[in-house]
Amino acid sequence: MSTELRARLDAPALAPSAGVFDGYDPGPYFCELTTPRPGDGGALALIVRRLAALSLEDFRRRTAQAERDLFNLGITFTVYTEANAIDRILPFDPVPRVLTAAEWRRLEAGVVQRVRALNLFLHDVYHDQKILKDGVVPADLVLGNPNYRAEMREFPVPFGTYVHICGIDIVRDEGGTFRVLEDNARTPSGVSYVIENRHAMLRAFPDLMQGITLRPVDGYGVRLLEALCDIAPQGVDDPQVVLLSPGIYNSAYFEHVFLAREMGVPLVEGADLAVENDRVFMRTTRGLSPVHAIYRRIDDTFLDPTVFRPDSLLGVPGLIGAWRKGNVALANAVGTGVADDKAVYAYMPRIIRYYLAEEPILANVDTLICREPEGLAATLANLERLVIKPVGESGGYGITIGPRASKAELEAARAKLLADPANWIAQPMIGLSVAPTLTPDGLRPRHLDLRPYAITGRDTWVLPGGLSRVALKAGSLVVNSSQGGGSKDTWVLVDE
Amino acid sequence: MSALAAAPLLARYAESLFWMARYLERVENLARVIDVTQTFESPGRPAQAWESVVRINADEIPFRDRYGPPAPETVRRFYLLDADNPTSIPAAVSAARRNARTLRPLISTEMWRQINEFHGWVTALSEDDIAPDRLSALCTRIKEAVQLQTGITEGTFFRDQGWLFLELGRQIERADQTTRLLDIKYHLLLPSVADVGSALDLSQWHALLRAAAGYHAYRRVHPRGLTPASVADFLLLNDAFPRSTLLCLRRAEGMLDSLRQRYGLNVARPAERLEEVRAGLEERSIERIIAGGLHEFLDWVQRMLIAVSAEIGNAFFRDWRPDTPSL
Structure with a gap:
């Protein structure tokens, strides 16, 4: 357990009379539990009443037990320091995040729509490039993108599906509107926590969900396996699926294990696979045994040292060749990184309209594209109110948060914008929704997001709910586990 | 098929x-050896018994480099606390857990959970935990932790090829460890042949049987009397005692046979080696073995088992390529 986590759990108990909701005030933000929403069948109020009936001591005891279980079960990620490897759990918050049936229907439809558009976009940019020729998305943005893989040109993938597993980061603003913050079309992680959090809730708080019907979350492995069998080479009766992992030292190894087990397929490392005559095999006790579909959890550039990074020890020499011959399926396809790029994100509403002739069901966060004159003008006129992001960077580098920036910082941002407008986008500050979260002071509002997971083979299926990540620090908008984030069980109600 | x-x-x-099975079996046996060694400590020569633990693990040089001449405290530390010593209990548990981690897609959640908790506990042991008055209880707990894993495995692990490889590792390690347990007594006897047959000597053979959990079983076979030769016979050649070397080897042969019959694996070379060592035990009486040198014989068995593992x-494991690729 992390020290912060310990501090959270070992904090001195309040007087037993103190209700867990005493002093709870979501302020101007949308609260995922206490803001009234129509059509919940009374479930939200019931959950609040049940939570309020628990003492803080009880809450802490059960949460500590749940977190101990997660640790002992090895539902952990590993943090490596120079001296040793420390296993940590993703901190678990016991107050569920609840979505009504109607909210979920909309989210689900929006995710399906977005995945369709992402796949059509990828097919297009690797084939006819109509969207570039029509000037809807600037060609240099796509073709000059470091994640654009020329190896993918004119290469057909089954059902036109490139993004078989997609995680879409969604936030809710002050007005209660869901907005997409980011698409994850490469190897999104975190889905194992969705299922494990549900198990943890069932162990520690079985009384909380009594009589409330929730959409189940346990179908993920079966759906994933179906999708992988869908895309396996034709004519193979009983395709051998494997999950390709970088191995036990990868921080997401637990999730790789989880998914391999859920699917009942071998978890392989690069060295377990061999390519002969453009066919992929795994090394077994009886010799080489054919492999037909690979769910890979390693990045494009590590997949095959003969095509990408020659120094990659994680990959399999000849894998891309076997794939291009159609002898093995890869999920996700190579080259999807061009679609979940920040710069392309800004164009997603237009991409959806272009391919589907539909309005986006889920809005983007409003984004000004500074390569466009009107976007640049609006950005320059509102610098102190906007978040200005460079498109090429990731991990939050190079961002200027207008409302929190000094005059000098704003002027520096203005200069950079004018020097190379195409490298920038600008967005308003979003007041992310909050949910009651266990803190040393009782339940307090903390900001959170939602990452639903979609699986696409022949069709798209969305796991009900998704991963709710919560920023455990007061006021923080950063939900990442590396920066003090935790997670909650996500409940999707069914219609009464 | x-x-x-x-x-x-x-x-x-x-x-x-x-290897997971081997490391775990090693942990259990080391706990047994340490437990029995404490009862071997004799007044005036406390270091001698502990020295033999170092010797049967072939750790004389690494031990001397780290701690100098063996003393009871340092030997206990070397095997119970020193994670940098690859033959220590914490190192072996870590190695077993590392294997278990690799195997998580295959083994049951309950197996993983127990080994994970065991590892957390054993790697957090401190100097206080290995004090002489707590040592026997500690060894019991370590032994029981391995037995718990063995039981969970028996009750939850899927019975396919994987089970056979696990059992193969367990039996080979157990066969090897019993020879080492017996060897500890050999070393202890050697410096003062005069003690042979004395009261002290007999109580130590009792202790040895108890360490192998074989005392009562031995009594069923030999209700009266106890001679060093009959104890050695029991531990090496009995065909019903679960830790006897011969029984372990027969069971390991059975695993190879199942791998061949049920899964079509080519087991010829390891099976040949295993048969050689098993026959070596079967065709000799204990009297002949002792006459030829017990220690030398035990050493031969150990070397043969290394050869079996290599095969x-x-x-x-490593030579994966079959004669004709099954495309």
Whole structure:
């Protein structure tokens, strides 16, 4: 357990009379539990009443037990320091995040729509490039993108599906509107926590969900396996699926294990696979045994040292060749990184309209594209109110948060914008929704997001709910586990 | 072949199963050896018994480099606390857990959970925990932790090829460890042949049997009397005692046989080696073994088991290429 986590759990108990909701005030933000929403069948109020009936001591005891279980079960990620490897759990918050049936229907439809558009976009940019020729998305943005893989040109993938597993980061603003913050079309992680959090809730708080019907979350492995069998080479009766992992030292190894087990397929490392005559095999006790579909959890550039990074020890020499011959399926396809790029994100509403002739069901966060004159003008006129992001960077580098920036910082941002407008986008500050979260002071509002997971083979299926990540620090908008984030069980109600 | 029999097992998994079982068995036996060694401590010569623990593990040089001449405290620390010593209990538990981690897609959650908790506990032991008055209880707890894992495995682990590799590792390690347990007594006897047959000597043979959990079983076979030769006979050659070297080897042969019959694996070379060592035990009486030198014989068995492991490795873990690729 992390020290912060310990501090959270070992904090001195309040007087037993103190209700867990005493002093709870979501302020101007949308609260995922206490803001009234129509059509919940009374479930939200019931959950609040049940939570309020628990003492803080009880809450802490059960949460500590749940977190101990997660640790002992090895539902952990590993943090490596120079001296040793420390296993940590993703901190678990016991107050569920609840979505009504109607909210979920909309989210689900929006995710399906977005995945369709992402796949059509990828097919297009690797084939006819109509969207570039029509000037809807600037060609240099796509073709000059470091994640654009020329190896993918004119290469057909089954059902036109490139993004078989997609995680879409969604936030809710002050007005209660869901907005997409980011698409994850490469190897999104975190889905194992969705299922494990549900198990943890069932162990520690079985009384909380009594009589409330929730959409189940346990179908993920079966759906994933179906999708992988869908895309396996034709004519193979009983395709051998494997999950390709970088191995036990990868921080997401637990999730790789989880998914391999859920699917009942071998978890392989690069060295377990061999390519002969453009066919992929795994090394077994009886010799080489054919492999037909690979769910890979390693990045494009590590997949095959003969095509990408020659120094990659994680990959399999000849894998891309076997794939291009159609002898093995890869999920996700190579080259999807061009679609979940920040710069392309800004164009997603237009991409959806272009391919589907539909309005986006889920809005983007409003984004000004500074390569466009009107976007640049609006950005320059509102610098102190906007978040200005460079498109090429990731991990939050190079961002200027207008409302929190000094005059000098704003002027520096203005200069950079004018020097190379195409490298920038600008967005308003979003007041992310909050949910009651266990803190040393009782339940307090903390900001959170939602990452639903979609699986696409022949069709798209969305796991009900998704991963709710919560920023455990007061006021923080950063939900990442590396920066003090935790997670909650996500409940999707069914219609009464 | 049935669908189950046709399901392939990754060579890396097979290797990890084999070694996980070996490391765990090693931990259990080391706990047994340490426990019994404490009862071997004799007044005036406390270091001698502990020195033999170092010797049967072939750790004389690494031990001397770290701690100098063996003393009871340092030997206990070397095997119970020193994670940098690859033959220590914490190192062996870590190695078993590392294998278990590789095997998580295959083993049951309950197996993983127990080994994970065991590891957390054993790697957090401190100097206080290994004080002489707490040592026996500690050894019991370590032993029981391994037995718990063995029981969980028996009750939850899927019975396919993987199970056979796990059992193969367990039996080979157990066969080896029993020879080491016996060897500890040999070393202890050697410096003062005059003690042979004395009261002290007999009580130590009792202790040895108890360490192997074999005292009552031995009594069923030999209700009266106890001679060093009959104890050695029991531990090496009895055909019903679960820790006897001969029984372990027969069971290991059975595993190889199942791998061949049920899963079509080519077991010829390891099976040949295993048969050689098993026959070596079967065709000798204990009297002949002792006459030829007990220590030398035990050493031969240990070397043969290393050769068997090497053949298993070549046949299934590393030389993956079959004669004709099954395309």
